[in-house]
Every structure is written in C-alpha cells, then in structure tokens.
Amino acid sequence: MKRDCCLGIDTSCYTTSVACVANQGIVFSERTMLSVRFGERGLRQSEGLFQHTKQLAPLIEHLFDRVDRNRIAAVAVSTKPIDSEESYMPVFLAGTTVARSIAAALGVPLIETTHQTGHFRAAMVDHESLIGTSFYGFHISGGTTDLIRIDSTKNGPYRMERIGTSTDLHAGQFVDRIGVALGLPFPAGKHLEALAASATRKDVKIGSAVQGLNCSFSGAEACAMRILGSVQKEELAYGIYDCLARTFAKMLQQATLQYGSRPTLVCGGVASSSLLRSLLQSRYSGELLFGRAELSADNAVGVAYYGLDRSAAWNL
Secondary structure (H helix, E strand, O other), rough: OOEEEEEEEEEEEOOOEEEEEOEEEEEEEEEEEOOOOOOOOOOOOOHHHHHHHHHHHHHHHHHHHHHHHHHEEEEEEEEOOOOOOOOOOOOHHHHHHHHHHHHHHHOEEEEEEHHHHHHHHHHHHHHHHOOOEEEEEEEEEOOOOOEEEEEEEOOOEEEEEEEEEEOOOOOHHHHHHHHHHOOOOOHHHHHHHHHHHOOOOOOOOOEEEEOEEEEOHHHHHHHHHHOOOOOOOOHHHHHHHHHHHHHHHHHHHHHHHHHHHOOEEEEEEHOOOOHHHHHHHHHOOOOOOOHHHHHOOOOOHHHHHHHHHHHOOOOO
C-alpha cells in the first residue's frame, strides 16, 4: 500500500486535535475542547497538559480505526506556539511525546512545526495559489495577535517575520474577558458573536488603539468594563467586534504603507467570526483571504498539511 498520508497532532491551550491528510484532501479530523469551569477565564498549563494527555489516546484510536497505518508516510506535530527560540508552552509536550512515539513505532519521519504555522497552512487549504508566494498573514486568536510577512515555498518551511502585534492583551483575551464579564461561557467568542448579531443599535464605539503596526486592547477592555451596565449586552458585544475590525484595518493600512500591497491571509479562532470578517472587509480595501471557518479555530489539519508538504520535498 502506498504511503500517501501525513498524521498531524496539535495540543494548543484549549483544543486537543488529531488529523490525517493526503493530496486528495482531509482523510480524518477530530478535536476535543479542554474543559474550563464556568466563570473562569482559562486553565493553568499543568491542568491543560493533564487534559491533553487524557484526550489524545481516544483520538488516536479513532484515527487508526479509520486510517490504515500503512498509509502514514510521516507524523507532524506542533511543538511550540510560534517560530521563536523563547517560544514555549508545556501543553505542547503532550502532542510532541505522542507524535514521537507514533513516528518511532511506524518507522516514519517526525516533522516538527509550530502552532502558528499550522494555523496559516490550514487557512491555505482553499488558497493554494499562495504557496510559493509572499503575502501578509494575520493570526488572530486568544494567544496571538500577530501581523506577519510570509515568504512561502512549495514544500516549506516558510520565512516568517512578525511586523505587528498587540503590546498587551490579545484579541481573543479581550473577547473572552468581556464575554465572561457578561456571563458567557469560556471561550466566549461564538457566544459574544451571537449576542452581537442580535444588536439593533450599533453605535457603541470603543476606542481603537494603534501605534504604527502595533495595537493595544487594555484600554478598550477598561472602556468596555466601564459601560458594561449602562448599555444593552447586544450593543456592547457589537461594539467589541467593531473595535476589533477598526484596529485590524488600521494595522493593515499601516503595513501597506510601510511594506507595500500584498494579499492578507487571516487565520485564528477569533478570525472564524463571520461578523468580524464582514466588518473588516468593509473597513479595509486591500485583498483579504480567509480560511474555512471550521479550520480557523485550533486544529491539527494545517499541521498535517505542513507535514505532507515537507514529505513531498523528501520524496516520501
């Protein structure tokens, strides 16, 4: 049997994910969210690592129930959040340990990458024409608000230079803190967006703080908390997404001025919001590309595709 698949594993802060892809498309993809107590705004790394360890085994078992192990040409795994020497989170040890064990047992290569690269590669599933080109990448999530210049190659790895970021809270943290304050479950994104979609008034303005290519959300959070009880929940929720869209549009406009016009590939859990996508498109005139909503949140599909790209480079 031809070895034509790559198995991918990603253990981010709040999602345990396993996937398998081939040139023909996604063969298998399953993920399980970590459990966060109602009213809390996250997990300690030790608790996250424990939950990943428990959840990986059944996901791997499901994969091998559906995919012949003789098809696996390589195993890919995200070992850290971003491509930086100081980047580290213990939760990624769960996926790395399992991936190394599977690769050794199957006698196939282990391909290491980052959680962020996995996000961008997942978003490129419907935008394969970007492979081998230069573009902007905007990674918007609970742990990242990064604007990046990306030079991609056909078989990876990519050259990635961060040119803008948040100097305090990330976009997802901003969303989650306001959402939890409104009594919504964590993570709050889809619940806050549902509230925003039902807003009849859309005139709540929360200040957007952008300096050069960097943004800040601590002031926006303070403003939202001050008006929390004086406006309708739906109006405040819409104001949060309006603030996000204005912030990101300003950052992209500044990038265009400094580095020139390029397509922008937007990914990450916060970027799965259809409301945010619509508001951002109305405020920024440049070319915006979005991954599938179901592949924008944390998942192992992009990690697996990255591994498949690298396998092709090695003629596996």
